[in-house]
Amino acid sequence: MFPLGASWSTRQSRLPDIMYMEVRVMKRIAVKDALQATSPLAQAEVRGWVRTRRDAKGFSFIELNDGSCLKNLQVVVDHAIPGAEGLAGMTTGAALAVSGELVASPGKGQSYELKAAAVRLVGPADPETYPLQKKRHSDEFLRTIAHLRPRTNKFGAIFRIRSEAAFAVHNYFREHGFHLLHAPILTGSDCEGAGEMFRVTTLDPLKGPYPKEAQAEDFFGREAYLTVSGQLEAEIFAQSLGKVYTFGPTFRAENSNTPKHAAEFWMIEPEMAFADLTDNMALAEGLLKSCIRHLREHCAEDLELFAKWVDPTLAATLDNIEGEPFVRLPYAEAVDILKKAKREFEFPVGFGLDLQTEHERFLTEEHFRKPVIVYDYPKEIKAFYMRLNDDGKTVAAMDVLVPRVGEIIGGSQREERLDVLTRRIEEMHLSLDSYWWYLDLRRFGTAPHAGFGMGFERFLMLATGVANIRDVIPFPRTPKHLEF
RNA sequence: UCCCCGGUAGCUCAAUCGGCAGAGCGGGUGACUGUUAAUCACUAGGUUCGCGGUUCAAGUCCGUGCCGGGGAGCCA
Numbered sequence: 001m002f003p004l005g006a007s008w009s010t011r012q013s014r015l016p017d018i019m020y021m022e023v024r025v026m027k028r029i030a031v032k033d034a035l036q037a038t039s040p041l042a043q044a045e046v047r048g049w050v051r052t053r054r055d056a057k058g059f060s061f062i063e064l065n066d067g068s069c070l071k072n073l074q075v076v077v078d079h080a081i082p083g084a085e086g087l088a089g090m091t092t093g094a095a096l097a098v099s100g101e102l103v104a105s106p107g108k109g110q111s112y113e114l115k116a117a118a119v120r121l122v123g124p125a126d127p128e129t130y131p132l133q134k135k136r137h138s139d140e141f142l143r144t145i146a147h148l149r150p151r152t153n154k155f156g157a158i159f160r161i162r163s164e165a166a167f168a169v170h171n172y173f174r175e176h177g178f179h180l181l182h183a184p185i186l187t188g189s190d191c192e193g194a195g196e197m198f199r200v201t202t203l204d205p206l207k208g209p210y211p212k213e214a215q216a217e218d219f220f221g222r223e224a225y226l227t228v229s230g231q232l233e234a235e236i237f238a239q240s241l242g243k244v245y246t247f248g249p250t251f252r253a254e255n256s257n258t259p260k261h262a263a264e265f266w267m268i269e270p271e272m273a274f275a276d277l278t279d280n281m282a283l284a285e286g287l288l289k290s291c292i293r294h295l296r297e298h299c300a301e302d303l304e305l306f307a308k309w310v311d312p313t314l315a316a317t318l319d320n321i322e323g324e325p326f327v328r329l330p331y332a333e334a335v336d337i338l339k340k341a342k343r344e345f346e347f348p349v350g351f352g353l354d355l356q357t358e359h360e361r362f363l364t365e366e367h368f369r370k371p372v373i374v375y376d377y378p379k380e381i382k383a384f385y386m387r388l389n390d391d392g393k394t395v396a397a398m399d400v401l402v403p404r405v406g407e408i409i410g411g412s413q414r415e416e417r418l419d420v421l422t423r424r425i426e427e428m429h430l431s432l433d434s435y436w437w438y439l440d441l442r443r444f445g446t447a448p449h450a451g452f453g454m455g456f457e458r459f460l461m462l463a464t465g466v467a468n469i470r471d472v473i474p475f476p477r478t479p480k481h482l483e484f
Numbered sequence: 485u486c487c488c489c490g491g492u493a494g495c496u497c498a499a500u501c502g503g504c505a506g507a508g509c510g511g512g513u514g515a516c517u518g519u520u521a522a523u524c525a526c527u528a529g530g531u532u533c534g535c536g537g538u539u540c541a542a543g544u545c546c547g548u549g550c551c552g553g554g555g556a557g558c559c560a
């Protein structure tokens with residue numbers, strides 16, 4: 001039994017940190033482990049936050065959650081034990097430390113519970129002003145208290161899943177021989193061509209506007225931005241380490257206000273040398289399937305919450321992704337299908353026109369009812385770096401479309417031929433000079449290569465059924481939103 | 485950026501034709517109970533988003549601004 005005095009939890013202890021940690025860790029167990037107990041435990045210590053308290057005559061039930069898992073540990077507090085006099089302050093949201101005996105529960109609903117021998121209120125939460133109730137809150141309201149929302153069941157589950165999903169991504173690439181590349185966040189390339197960029201400067205913008213020459217005074221002596229993609233850097237490393245991937249934050253200054261866009265989001269961008277579009281599609285499909293499988297194996301309890309409360313079709317959706325081969329559909333055939341569809345579209349369909357959201361959703365949600373990889377798009381609607389096909393009209397691009405989320409992955413085989421790439425850059429009136437190092441890759445040992453980008457948050461939306469990107473990222477950055 | 489919808493108690497919402505601003509949950513107090521989003525009783529709680537206008541009278545109608553949500557575009 002640990003002493004419950006003032007020195008019990010304070011770090012003022014004279015023990016060196018390492019010893020301190022050992023002393024602490026030995027006695028303390030996670031709620032997750034307590035709930036998975038198969039036999040009683042004479043001494044257990046749990047720390048966490050009160051979800052709810054139910055009082056009975058002579059004792060109280062406290063539901064304690066420490067974030068280690070979805071479920072709470074039921075703590076039974078006899079009103080006679082040390083610390084029980086502080087029970088009035090142990091309200092929803094309060095931080096608590098409890099020690100006692102882990103015993104089989106005589107009640108229904110849980111197999112084990114903690115019979116407290118001592119309890120201590122670590123940090124109170126005034127019930128009059130604590131914003132979280134025991135009952136359900138709207139996602140919109142919880143976004144306004146992003147500092148407290150991970151304490152709810154739903155957001156706790158989301159962010160445990162997010163953590164595990166990141167691990168699943170690394171795991172997949174590691175198992176397939178990829179190396180992790182830390183691509184730069186700051187970039188001098190204003191021509192990555194993937195949307196509006198955030199300008200980075202140490203010049204005081206309030207004192208501007210500055211003349212063009214003032215760039216020399218700026219931190220980098222030239223224009224600087226936050227990255228919109230690590231692809232160009234990944235291509236460099238693919239041409240040296242063979243197979244690489246980046247996994248980091250990405251920034252788009254696009255003024256888009258939708259449930260699928262954020263100004264700061266995380267993107268996974270693999271790039272492989274000696275690979276073509278077919279290899280690329282296989283990699284993308286394998287990544288999605290593998291990550292879904294990993295989550296279902298390691299986050300079953302958290303996923304169950306979403307299947308029950310957020311999206312009743314989630315299990316079927318995940319079965320579908322895991323079990324069904326993805327459809328591979330040339331763009332031209334996609335256009336044919338859409339033209340023949342017995343259905344009115346708001347936007348026109350035709351070769352050379354980009355597929356609209358309504359078209360993509362029709363293909364993946366209604367026509368095929370499974371993930372669809374559309375490939376070989378007309379070169380006019382795609383980026384300059386995508387490899388020109390032999391027909392001279394299309395490029396080796398691909399988009400992976402999934403139900404409800406839409407485009408989750410976009411990628412291509414890259415143009416490895418110096419002459420063709422040079423011509424494409426000129427055709428699109430881009431500056432050859434600023435791509436000198438990118439073109440160099442095609443001068444020295446150029447090789448076919450391919451890669452794609454996957455929005456991590458969009459993947460999480462797919463995996464959980466959560467409909468708004470702001471609810472799968474800890475602190476969403478969208479136009480006019482930079483709180484927390 | 486464009487289109488649509490919304491903003492009322494801490495939260496989720498109601499308020500008929502323009503006529504005294506309400507409920508559930510949450511909070512407080514008490515009762516009861518190996519309880520399970522406990523239950524029962526009582527109770528407190530309001531700048532109806534801001535500004536301007538119409539009217540005897542505005543939560544309600546008009547104008548405008550701000551904020552939120554959804555759809556579209558852009559994209560991952």
